[in-house]
Amino acid sequence: MLKIAIIGVGTVGSSVANILRDNKDIICSRAGMQLIPSIGVVNNLNKKRDVSIKLTDDIDLVLEDDSIDIIVELMGGVTQAYEVVKKALTKGKAVVTANKALLAYHRYELQELAGDIPFEFEAAVAGGIPIINALREGLTANHIESMKGIMNGTCNYMLTRMINDGVAYDDILKESQDLGYAEADPSFDVGGFDAAHKLLILASIAYGIDAKPEDILIEGIENITSEDIEFANEFDYCVKLLGIAKKVGKQIELRVNSAFIPNTQMLTKVDGVMNGISVIGDKVGETMYYGAGAGGDATASAVIANIVDIARRGKGSPMLGFKSENLENLILMSKDDIKTKYYLRLRVEDKTGALAKVSSILANHNISIEKMLQKPVNKTCVHLLLSTHTCMEKDINQALKTLEDEIVVTKKPAMIRIED
């Protein structure tokens, strides 16, 4: 059993407590032990919160409590958070944090201080995307040649709207603030600083390089105009705010800036509030990681993954993720019960009533047509290409048999499933 204290019970902290409750069975089965969110620390006990965890405003009491195994630091900021995690480590408690600013400034001191005590921070970069995990474990065979990432959802949302909908910078900033994507003072996001903190963390794992935000080039998206977007469109570029790390000989180039990238690159497909990070290893080539870079539940997903890692320390992950006795008792669905949409290719005689015949056979099997295209084959035949609304595999298979025997259908029908 591991007992967990959550320091800072805002959006992410509440999600951590609630997910540990809601998904308890599967999480504990994967961890191989009970994980108990025992206490949350907040500044203001009177504030109403939708969270199931017991709360206190006495942080020292929690840090001194020997029954607490893991401190989840979600208070944000640098100075006070640094003091809190230092104290936690001194007391031998494992630490999980989502605090990128803390790590941008103090990651090497913290590594030193942690020693063999687990200190995990998956949520600090790109929210729910397991990019730290990929870089720290999945790509260890590689020299990392470069990393390029869309690591700030606010900027990416704004740029996507500017590009797709021609909205001007000031208007989209106002909209993002109204939607809660951008802060009242947006400079931390739109100025590139948030992305820079994340980039510095990734660069440490890839290159072991110790740099601070003030050491690197950081530019934001504030000066992008409609002319720039016009030029980009004209020459098939997309505008993104990128965190970039590149190995050039024995030097590491680190910078955050808005950038034109060719529309052939996967990163240009990462739109809206989503994040995406492309990593090029000298052996694996390009891999890319995509997902939600922010949001309470997505970020909490990464925090809890770290808690599970800590629970598994010393014994490794179970080979198949679960031990076989921990199954959820799920069963394989019968093929007949699959439900989806279907596309059918039917070659039929080119005569009045053929479509009526086909539709009626489908209707008799509870299948309704959504879209249809007719293409001539030769003088006597046409292709009916059609898609259905959602129906059952069993019904489609029976309908296909009936269609095959139907005289207006001149060739064995073909079917492809549609995944909307």
Place this chain on the structure above:
Amino acid sequence: MLKIAIIGVGTVGSSVANILRDNKDIICSRAGMQLIPSIGVVNNLNKKRDVSIKLTDDIDLVLEDDSIDIIVELMGGVTQAYEVVKKALTKGKAVVTANKALLAYHRYELQELAGDIPFEFEAAVAGGIPIINALREGLTANHIESMKGIMNGTCNYMLTRMINDGVAYDDILKESQDLGYAEADPSFDVGGFDAAHKLLILASIAYGIDAKPEDILIEGIENITSEDIEFANEFDYCVKLLGIAKKVGKQIELRVNSAFIPNTQMLTKVDGVMNGISVIGDKVGETMYYGAGAGGDATASAVIANIVDIARRGKGSPMLGFKSENLENLILMSKDDIKTKYYLRLRVEDKTGALAKVSSILANHNISIEKMLQKPVNKTCVHLLLSTHTCMEKDINQALKTLEDEIVVTKKPAMIRIED
């Protein structure tokens, strides 16, 4: 120190041995110990191979050798490979395998047999993409709602060519065979069986469900025609071979089939021989993983990641990937030395000679223009929007200063970097 034997020294086996030699410093620094590829087992000692490892054809001698810590099984096939890994586990040796067929049939017996002995298989699904790692560790907080993946590069290459270039199925199959992407008997790939093996492995980790290939729906891409692709284009679908796993109540839907998917989905951007797997968790939402699904070095990258994991067992990964004493002595590049392409937005007087003036200032700073667009601003001014060939940050910054002072330039110039 861990000593490694490689059983099967073909494309992937050679890559494993060679990468362990070429990237030795960084790999061992990340692993925290020496990893020694000490012997390779082959059937035919007389075959010429480009590999640095000592070879033998006596597999029993290797399995009996108490100095060998890790068996890397790359022989392929089910029956003999199963005997080999069973024997390795019985002797207490850790196992790393890329053998998807072995796992599709025997993963639960092997988990049972392995007990606390490490048994790893990242390379068995999607080559170099760390998808097992993501699913087994990164997403443990989530009930997995669904997984959809492009897990067979051969099929994806063929479909991409059929869609983009209108090549017919038979022609592209022939081409893929000539290129070495498809086997002489292509049915394992184009029939969906390879993808099914991978899907079953992922489904075990996500759902703990034990199913065999013969239990699930498996269809390939053999029957896709130009009419189907026309229909897909007409209604903005893309055709892909997908492995699909979905949780529907207490049932798990598992199937491999060619599918129409809407072009809005990220998976439709996964083209050519690349693989991509989209996973939807109930908390994190969609995450996607993209990269090379095959090839010697990419697959070896995953095999070696597993070897490093085994070396780290019991102590966890170093917080920042390396211990601080293991740095590669890389240094941060000075901002001035950054080299890239640049886009410049200049507002200039609309008169003869303005462009000449601008070009000449750029040329004086070793900057040459690649592309240019001119856009009217008002009666007296135009925007010159231009991109440069690769040049140095230092030069661009000086050029921007000179341009700002130049009389034909009527507003402070703006710059965006281009990442080709």
